[in-house]
Amino acid sequence: MAEMTISAVARQVGLQTSAIRYYEQIGLLPPAQRSSGQRRYDTTAVYRLAVIQRARQLGFTLEEIRQLFLGFRPVTPASERWRKLSQKKLAELDAMMDGIKSMRRLLRKMMQRCHCETMDQCGRGIFRSGAFTVTPKLPETSLRRNR
Amino acid sequence: MAEMTISAVARQVGLQTSAIRYYEQIGLLPPAQRSSGQRRYDTTAVYRLAVIQRARQLGFTLEEIRQLFLGFRPVTPASERWRKLSQKKLAELDAMMDGIKSMRRLLRKMMQRCHCETMDQCGRGIFRSGAFTVTPKLPETSLRRNR
DNA sequence: GTACAACTTCAAGTCGACTTTAAGTCAAGG
DNA sequence: CCTTGACTTAAAGTCGACTTGAAGTTGTAC
Numbered sequence A, B: 001m002a003e004m005t006i007s008a009v010a011r012q013v014g015l016q017t018s019a020i021r022y023y024e025q026i027g028l029l030p031p032a033q034r035s036s037g038q039r040r041y042d043t044t045a046v047y048r049l050a051v052i053q054r055a056r057q058l059g060f061t062l063e064e065i066r067q068l069f070l071g072f073r074p075v076t077p078a079s080e081r082w083r084k085l086s087q088k089k090l091a092e093l094d095a096m097m098d099g100i101k102s103m104r105r106l107l108r109k110m111m112q113r114c115h116c117e118t119m120d121q122c123g124r125g126i127f128r129s130g131a132f133t134v135t136p137k138l139p140e141t142s143l144r145r146n147r
Numbered sequence C: 001g002t003a004c005a006a007c008t009t010c011a012a013g014t015c016g017a018c019t020t021t022a023a024g025t026c027a028a029g030g
Numbered sequence D: 001c002c003t004t005g006a007c008t009t010a011a012a013g014t015c016g017a018c019t020t021g022a023a024g025t026t027g028t029a030c
Helices: A006-013 A017-025 A043-057 A062-070 A078-113 A119-129 B006-013 B017-025 B043-057 B062-070 B078-113 B119-129
Strands: A033-035 A038-040 B033-035 B038-040
Touching: A006 A017, A006 A043, A017 A043, A043 A062, A043 B119, A062 A078, A078 B078, A078 B119, A119 B043, A119 B078, B006 B017, B006 B043, B017 B043, B043 B062, B062 B078
Parallel strands: none
Antiparallel strands: A033 A038, B033 B038
16 A cells, blocks of 8 residues: 555546646646656555545636645645635635626526527627627536546 | 728627637638628627627537527527527536535535644545545636636 | 738637657566 | 566647737728
8 A cells, every 4th residue: 555556546536647647747746756667656645636636626726726735834734724725716616606697697588588580680689788798708517527 | 880890890899800700710700791801891790799799698608609590490580599508508507506506515614624734634534535536627717808 | 102000811829637649668477 | 588568758639719920911191
């Protein structure tokens, strides 16, 4: 259990080996010890990856996760790190929810109220209402592939 | 008003000219009439762009918007087109909301319950709990630049 | 005649989080 | 010795929605 290959670790944490190499490359994981050129990991690496996975689950970007590990003075307790980053993320999530909610509202209104025959007619109505200049950009279809 | 340049149209609908050319390129807009090589637009193009902007506001991808215009038999009324696509999108938005909500829940729990000193300790806890294999992928920080 | 602004095309660049590909290395088994 | 499988690297590709850049054309003003 002390020395695992990259694929053993990948299996344990539910990642592809390429992702683990990538994390190392961007400095999210410290360079692994090598045994005749191959990476060898112990449980601390697995724990670190568990944290990374959890953080991704919480909506953190890899850059934010790097902050979690490296963006504080070494004495800063983990709990405080989490709290600091979580506050910002929570606000972001709320903003995102609001964005989605307004899409939903508008979508429902659209479904109820539109009786246009042609798209052109529809466009004329929208254009007159003037409320089309803003562009909230959709948060993306969620749920990415998971190996 | 009958004949506008691309930049006049861009101004009216709040897009960059490059976006309009791009829409033409991917077939979202029909190729514009040319006057000595330059594109000339009338109000129907503006209406079409108004529809596109509104649809983007509702969370539709450009591909979905293309469906809105080209994915139905020509006789299909606009209102019916909207309703068909909106139903799917509404379901997607709901799924996205659920994803965000579960992130929020987990985030709050994390903030309350984590008292770890070190990240390593934190990782051990997460790893033991086993609930880190899934990877919901965050919907993206919303609100993209708007020209 | 030439400067200028506004347009044109086509190709390439951007962002984030990876994956894929090509070419090479290594240890074990037959 | 040779194959096999798991690993290695660096570079390039992927996705969506554009933007940016380079190089060229057009019409108008001075």
